[in-house]
Amino acid sequence: MRPLEGLLVLDFSTLLPGPMATLLLAEAGAEVVKIERPGRGDEMRGYTPRWGADSTNFALLNRGKRSVALDLKDPAERKRLEPLLARADVLVEQFRPGVMDRLGLSYDAVSARNPRLIYCSITGYGQTGPKRDAAGHDLNYIGDTGLLALSHGDAARPVVPPALIADIAGGAYPAVMNILLALTRRGATGLGCYLDVAMTDNLFPFLYWALGQGAATGVWPGNGTDLVTGGSPRYRLYPAADGRIVAVAAIEDRFWAVFCEAIGLAPALRDDTQDAPATARRISEIIAAAPSAHWREVFARADCCCSVVATLQEAVADPHFIARGLFTRQVANGQGGTMPALPVPVDPGFRAPEDAASPAAPGLGADTAAYLP
Known part of the structure; x- marks a missing residue:
């Protein structure tokens, strides 16, 4: 029943x-x-x-x-x-x-x-x-x-x-x-x-981190300035050589270290607290140098919260979602x-x-x- x-x-x-x-x-x-x-x-x-x-x-x-x-x-x-x-x-x-x-x-x-x-x-x-x-x-x-x-x-x-x-x-x-x-x-x-x-009332829970930041520090988040909105090189969309998009979400240090190693990021740029824009620019250059198929294989091996953005047609044919019924x-x-x-x-x-x-x-x-x- x-x-x-x-x-x-x-x-x-x-x-x-x-x-x-x-x-x-x-x-x-x-x-x-x-x-x-x-x-x-x-x-x-x-x-x-x-x-x-x-x-x-x-x-x-x-x-x-x-x-x-x-x-x-x-x-x-x-x-x-x-x-x-x-x-x-x-x-x-x-x-x-x-x-x-x-x-x-x-x-x-x-x-x-x-x-x-x-x-x-x-x-x-x-x-x-x-x-x-x-x-x-x-x-x-x-x-x-x-x-x-x-x-x-x-x-x-x-x-x-x-x-x-x-x-x-x-x-x-x-x-x-x-x-x-x-x-x-x-x-x-x-x-x-x-x-x-x-x-409208029920949208504010989605802003929990932004509300907390503004209330606690007096500094309110702007457009794409923060960790989960593209302000960090660890959580961003990067175009590959074939125009497909790579979704990088290597937030935690352990995933970030694996990601940096997997793409061959220079050690001097891996501390993204020093010059985040420079780190992001170099990652963009590296990702743009190879097609999405390459990065799909790299990240499948690395398992570091990174993936190639799927089209909707690809998603509905994904063996995972098919297996889930x-x-x-x-x-x-x-x-x-x-x-x-x-x-x-x-x-x-x-x-x-x-x-x-x-x-x-x-x-x-x-x-x-x-x-x-």
């Missing part, structure tokens, strides 16, 4: 943070019902590339869920939701603050009928504070919290991070964490609660197509067996008749 079997989750969210959170709950056995607007549904359905009737994004994030199409602005339509709201265990919503209240679906209104409900709101800035009503996306959130300022590259060619850090690590994951904590407490008290998940399960699109399901951080012991078919994402409104009177 999966640990969340028997739990009903109503998902009013769209795009990434909420759907990712409810995907994790569904993987652990929860019954997740998406509440979508008629005609268009979750905006993610219309993204590209298309895969069957909807986008690949939607298919990956919403597998195994159910879909109810309902016009929340219509009081008669909202009334049809009441039986579901009365028996739901968890509600996840991602509107701007105040929207659910205007729809008559605030926590106070819904919990009055269902005091066991755990009601989770995911927003960029939270339900309180001067920015609560501001529009934003991931890039804004990591920019507002100072995270982006620590490593955005040359000002003439700033780098957009390759991951949606705020949406997933600041929104989806904290939402699941707090929902599980609330379920545990409900088991003892019988009562649900309201969860205010602010993606990350891409074993398949998701269908309902039209005969299949692709590897998105690996999620739910222990295999809490999910359906790997050989079980992964259910497709729901068609818009496919389950309306089954769930609404």
